[in-house]
Amino acid sequence: MKINKSALVMILYFIFLLLPIYWLLNMSLKTNQEILSTFSLWPNDLTFDNYKVIFSDPSWYGGYINSITYVVLNTIISLVVAIPAAYAFSRYTFMGDKHLFFWLLTNRMAPPAVFALPFFQLYSSVGLFDTHIAVALAHTLFNVPLAVWILEGFMRGVPREIDETAYIDGYSFFTFFGKIFMPLIASGIGVAAFFCFMFSWVELLLSRTLTSVDAKSIAATMTRTASASGLDWGVLAAAGILTIIPGALVIYFVRDHIAKGFALGRV
């Protein structure tokens, strides 16, 4: 009886979560005419035209390519700088380490709205406005701290004795790090990469402020379509569905670690 009650709660919650997404999917498979004229729970006249529009119009699919470009750049930059830093925080004490760790956290907590205008001016003045690298660098503001915190959480779980044994066995620091330590925290690196990817992918304000044409993100493309010419609901819904897919695909691989990532490595 008890199991049934739990399952019921879960199923009700699932319905609450999935219904709005289903509705978006439903709309993306209808023609605009059908959306506006009849109200139905499923598409009467199934069409993939909305998706065809996105895959044939460069201003739409370009948005996805731009987004993926800066998201991948951001993930690489964040991990490259965060891995050594997280190792230092997990293994050594040094002057100002606690203050530095806290300062990193404050950047994760900083409202992007505060940084929107200064970023715009900073990247304009160095000639990086409307480039992928500008958005990638701007997103390191919250992703680097997050990556450091998550990786530190995973690295603390690796016993120090492993480091020491490796040195006794004659490994240099770099061979130890590459051959022994990195494989041990591979899942941690995967989770950190996932979260960098995700938080860069879902962000709108900074990516919209820092791009105009050449590097315009899919998020910005969507909001501009929504505000300009009369709304094309079907295409907008299809674009929304396509932005959910990457997250939904990779989530399966990190499902057991997802709580740790959201908790900044502290679970």
Add this chain to the structure above:
Amino acid sequence: MKKTHNQKAWFMVLPVLILVAFSAIIPMMTVINYSVQDTFGNNEFFWVGLEWFEEVLHSERIHDALWRQIIFSAIILSIEVPLGIFIALNMPKKNGLWTSICLVVVALPLLVPWNVVGTIWQIFGRIDIGLLGYTLEQLGIDYNYTQNTFDAWFTIIIMDVWHWTSLVLLLCYAGLRSIPDAYYQAAKIDQASRWSVFRYIELPKMKGVLIIVILLRFMDSFMIYTEPFVVTGGGPGNATTFLSIDLVKMAIGQFDLGPAAAFSLIYFLVILLVSWVFYTIMINMDKENE
């Protein structure tokens, strides 16, 4: 874990330091610079001291936005935290396919881009084409989130609950999973009620994650921008203009650099203060655990 003292570790931290300094400190200097100057255009600035800060601290518009923000964060926390705990208690306990499905479905809203969250609810709430709006309309409830303040708030709150309750749930679930079975067996032998199991076993074990959850949810709801911007654009009137929306309007919409910068600094100091409380509690908890 015992750490060794090693100043050379600074070299490993240096890349992060340089990168984050470029992303955080330089823009912050710009903000400070603007907050104490005024301009008539043409890039000519002159010193005004703390005038902007005084103006911002006495501005009715910002007081209103701040109140809306505080009320919003309070409502969000008081719904999402109990609901998240309740659902976490109902998550399946054994590993298996059902558990994997639950985890994946539950995490789904967290991975939807924030503007798409806005789009989803913008469509879902419309009277003519949205399931929620249409159903409410058919039930005879007068619902229109673009016109009516209460409906706009209702839509944004239910959207945020949809979006973020899963975060509370996942972290609480991770906390619950760390409780050894022996605790439950002991409770069974003592014939403890469901409530006392929750109160004396589960809640204390979740204390750590709950502190993280409350502060994360507080912070993120305190700087919410994208979702209400897409759904209501801050309206009707200013009814859903929260701090970040107001700030962006001021800085990029009206280009009032001075007040916007002063506003940013005050906003950031509040965040800094709360983060510090969070960090102190967390560090103390880490020490207790060791």
